Amino acid sequence: MNIILLLSWHLATCLHRAAAASSAKDIVPTSPAPYNEAVDNGTYGYYPIRTFATANDVAQPQTNFLQWSEKCDDGLLYFLTPRGWSLPKPGPMILDKYGDLLWAHHYENKYGGQAYDFKVQEYKGERYLTFWLGDDRVRGHGSGSYYMLNSSYDIVRKVKAANGLSADLHEFLITKEGTALMTMYQVIPHDVTEFREFDPEKEEDKDPNYIWDCLFQEIDIETGDLIFEWRASEHVPVNSTFHDIGPGGTKNDAFDWFHINSIEKDELGNYLVSARYVHSLTYVNGKTGEIIWTLGGNTNDFMDLSGEFALNFAWQHDARFLPLDTFPNMYTPPDRKPGFTTRLVTMFDNAAEDQHYQYGLTYSRGLVLEITYPTQETFAKGASGPTYNDLTRRFEEPEYTDSVLNHRKMVEINGTDPNYTARVIKSFVSPDRVRSSSQGSMQILPQTGGKDPKVLIGYGLNAVWTEFEADGSVLCDVHFGATTSWERGDIQSYRVYKFPWIGRPKSKPDVEISDDDAEVFVSWNGATEVATWILQCSQRKSKVETDWADVVSLRKSGFETIIPIPESMLSEPDSPRYLRVIALDSAGRRLDHGISRVIDRGLMASYFPLLDQKLPHQVSRMSLGRMVLIATSILVGMFLLYEAYRRYLSWKLGKVGGGPFRWKTGAGYRLLGDM
Numbered sequence: 001m002n003i004i005l006l007l008s009w010h011l012a013t014c015l016h017r018a019a020a021a022s023s024a025k026d027i028v029p030t031s032p033a034p035y036n037e038a039v040d041n042g043t044y045g046y047y048p049i050r051t052f053a054t055a056n057d058v059a060q061p062q063t064n065f066l067q068w069s070e071k072c073d074d075g076l077l078y079f080l081t082p083r084g085w086s087l088p089k090p091g092p093m094i095l096d097k098y099g100d101l102l103w104a105h106h107y108e109n110k111y112g113g114q115a116y117d118f119k120v121q122e123y124k125g126e127r128y129l130t131f132w133l134g135d136d137r138v139r140g141h142g143s144g145s146y147y148m149l150n151s152s153y154d155i156v157r158k159v160k161a162a163n164g165l166s167a168d169l170h171e172f173l174i175t176k177e178g179t180a181l182m183t184m185y186q187v188i189p190h191d192v193t194e195f196r197e198f199d200p201e202k203e204e205d206k207d208p209n210y211i212w213d214c215l216f217q218e219i220d221i222e223t224g225d226l227i228f229e230w231r232a233s234e235h236v237p238v239n240s241t242f243h244d245i246g247p248g249g250t251k252n253d254a255f256d257w258f259h260i261n262s263i264e265k266d267e268l269g270n271y272l273v274s275a276r277y278v279h280s281l282t283y284v285n286g287k288t289g290e291i292i293w294t295l296g297g298n299t300n301d302f303m304d305l306s307g308e309f310a311l312n313f314a315w316q317h318d319a320r321f322l323p324l325d326t327f328p329n330m331y332t333p334p335d336r337k338p339g340f341t342t343r344l345v346t347m348f349d350n351a352a353e354d355q356h357y358q359y360g361l362t363y364s365r366g367l368v369l370e371i372t373y374p375t376q377e378t379f380a381k382g383a384s385g386p387t388y389n390d391l392t393r394r395f396e397e398p399e400y401t402d403s404v405l406n407h408r409k410m411v412e413i414n415g416t417d418p419n420y421t422a423r424v425i426k427s428f429v430s431p432d433r434v435r436s437s438s439q440g441s442m443q444i445l446p447q448t449g450g451k452d453p454k455v456l457i458g459y460g461l462n463a464v465w466t467e468f469e470a471d472g473s474v475l476c477d478v479h480f481g482a483t484t485s486w487e488r489g490d491i492q493s494y495r496v497y498k499f500p501w502i503g504r505p506k507s508k509p510d511v512e513i514s515d516d517d518a519e520v521f522v523s524w525n526g527a528t529e530v531a532t533w534i535l536q537c538s539q540r541k542s543k544v545e546t547d548w549a550d551v552v553s554l555r556k557s558g559f560e561t562i563i564p565i566p567e568s569m570l571s572e573p574d575s576p577r578y579l580r581v582i583a584l585d586s587a588g589r590r591l592d593h594g595i596s597r598v599i600d601r602g603l604m605a606s607y608f609p610l611l612d613q614k615l616p617h618q619v620s621r622m623s624l625g626r627m628v629l630i631a632t633s634i635l636v637g638m639f640l641l642y643e644a645y646r647r648y649l650s651w652k653l654g655k656v657g658g659g660p661f662r663w664k665t666g667a668g669y670r671l672l673g674d675m
């Protein structure tokens with residue numbers, strides 16, 4: 001009988017096919033996808049995404065390289081936090097060298113789960129992913145906590161601010177001593193009547209005279225103990241702000257006058273603070289909290305030696321000190337003068353704030369300044385002043401939206417003490433001269449082999465990052481949202497970084513099989529080491545390795561790889577019922593946890609492969625093949641039951657009295673099977 005034959009097909013093992021295991025055509029990209037104008041010009045909306053069959057909770061931006069150089073392929077990955085009106089599920093995200101997704105996760109909270117400041121940091125010799133999450137409904141800052149994830153993407157620490165304050169989203173910097181620097185915002189009473197009048201009759205003016213004060217703290221990560229705290233309003237005059245008070249200044253709408261947005265600690269134990277609304281960087285004594293100097297803004301101490309190009313930064317972010325030997329080829333520091341300190345400082349100069357463009361240049365820039373100032377300890381000893389090496393480059397006339405206003409500001413703030421000087425070493429400007437009203441970052445990438453390092457600029461409010469050569473030339477220019485979204489907040493990332501990172505998730509790779517049974521989809525959110533996927537088959541749902549045979553191997557391409565099930569396997573009589581996918585690294589080793597769940601193709605797939613084979617290949621197997629298979633199997637099943645019943649009745653007929661199943665009277669039962 002047929003059934004015996006069918007069973008015998010099934011008994012044949014998938015292992016016989018191992019020898020025939022084919023290696024499907026590898027499609028491994030060697031450059032990013034070509035520039036797509038329609039994606040860039042908003043034809044598909046502000047944030048065109050790619051979705052995946054294997055991971056419906058993540059999506060990948062349609063990363064669009066306007067310019068690409070293989071020099072950007074440096075082994076580092078991109079770290080960003082896409083968020084904004086266009087994103088239903090924002091969160092931290094890692095992209096590979098071509099802008100393809102490696103890891104994304106949406107951390108649900110009641111404020112929409114927007115993450116900020118996603119990066120890799122070292123703590124006690126181990127690398128962690130860190131980012132901020134909390135309540136960011138107050139425009140431009142937040143109250144929440146910082147999270148630390150280990151290499152398997154488990155949250156291992158939630159770091160909070162001390163003294164009952166909440167950590168603000170702008171900065172979380174882990175120091176070599178195992179402490180963390182954090183910014184925070186707090187509403188406190190403060191007289192603001194010099195900025196506006198309040199009408200006691202008006203409902204919205206009741207409870208006047210409040211500011212958003214800014215603080216930073218250094219805390220011990222292990223114990224949570226507070227090591228140092230600094231409060232802006234105790235050291236900086238509130239009237240040095242450039243920010244309009246507008247209708248604010250009340251308890252419900254406190255005046256955001258300082259807006260701290262970066263903090264770092266130098267080897268002397270002092271802190272460098274960036275505050276956007278005062279247009280200045282403040283160097284703070286790490287013992288007393290006193291201000292050592294201020295660079296830029298109304299309380300500026302420095303003389304601008306680059307026309308007005310050094311101190312005309314406005315609404316800036318992400319200020320950092322750099323070692324003097326950071327650019328060994330591009331920059332030679334001046335001869336050391338006793339009693340004076342020369343340093344390099346970088347920042348992202350937004351030159352824009354909340355769609356106000358009157359202060360600063362007509363474009364945002366990454367800025368490298370050289371500053372010289374009297375060394376604190378020796379200042380009193382009366383050493384001779386520094387000499388300045390000639391500027392090697394003449395600066396073009398700055399381009400301002402409101403040049404009168406800006407020239408006036410520059411004359412007013414210019415330092416008068418020649419012992420404090422600032423000059424421009426380099427400006428990094430995107431080819432589109434992007435101007436970002438908020439956020440943004442500037443990262444000096446690791447230096448290799450005596451070469452000057454590359455520079456990565458993230459454009460914050462605008463979904464752009466640009467990677468530069470140290471000389472300012474553009475290597476890679478990337479949009480991860482449409483240009484039509486710029487300055488709107490539809491798609492933004494507070495900062496963009498590059499770091500080395502190895503992620504080893506504890507979860508299995510995710511697999512799905514296409515409806516037409518012709519392709520297997522595989523992805524593994526967060527696994528950075530996968531180089532090759534191997535599709536395996538078995539006749540049994542087995543945990544025994546020897547029951548599994550390789551069917552096809554395919555190099556990983558993009559977040560989700562589509563592995564076509566070879567025609568030969570689909571059409572063979574013993575087409576195996578079970579499939580799985582395993583992950584190999586670039587050395588061909590199996591990765592831990594790198595075995596997917598077992599896909600069961602179902603009884604039909606292996607019992608009736610011959611029918612499948614007869615179908616035209618171009619026709620979708622779902623629409624036709626599957627339906628024919630299902631219909632056939634139902635018919636065969638019914639026939640077998642029918643036949644058994646008929647034989648039973650015939651046998652019963654020979655007995656006296658017949659049986660209870662007689663549904664038809666007559667001489668006999670001549671049914672289909674007898675014809």
Ligand SMILES: *[C@@H]1O[C@H](CO)[C@@H](O)[C@H](O)[C@H]1NC(C)=O
Pocket residue numbers: 037038039041043
């Ligand atoms: C956007 O780009 C597409 C593809 O190049 C083009 O056909 C379309 O006209 C463009 N639309 C706009 C508004 O520029």
Ligand SMILES: *[C@@H]1O[C@H](CO)[C@@H](O)[C@H](O)[C@H]1NC(C)=O
Pocket residue numbers: 150151152153154155156
């Ligand atoms: C990460 O932390 C989780 C939870 O503590 C732990 O189970 C896991 O083993 C850690 N992963 C690594 C790679 O250490």
Ligand SMILES: *[C@@H]1O[C@H](CO)[C@@H](O)[C@H](O)[C@H]1NC(C)=O
Pocket residue numbers: 237239240
């Ligand atoms: C700021 O206030 C101080 C007094 O605290 C005053 O001396 C100074 O002139 C004010 N500056 C501006 C720009 O109004």
Ligand SMILES: *[C@@H]1O[C@H](CO)[C@@H](O)[C@H](O)[C@H]1NC(C)=O
Pocket residue numbers: 339374379381382383384385416417418419
């Ligand atoms: C500049 O520094 C020199 C040497 O320390 C000192 O003699 C001089 O007074 C300083 N200039 C000003 C304006 O303070």
Ligand SMILES: *[C@@H]1O[C@H](CO)[C@@H](O)[C@H](O)[C@H]1NC(C)=O
Pocket residue numbers: 303304305307308410411414415
């Ligand atoms: C600032 O001071 C320096 C040194 O005196 C001078 O060269 C420069 O022109 C001044 N800039 C402005 C805008 O006044």
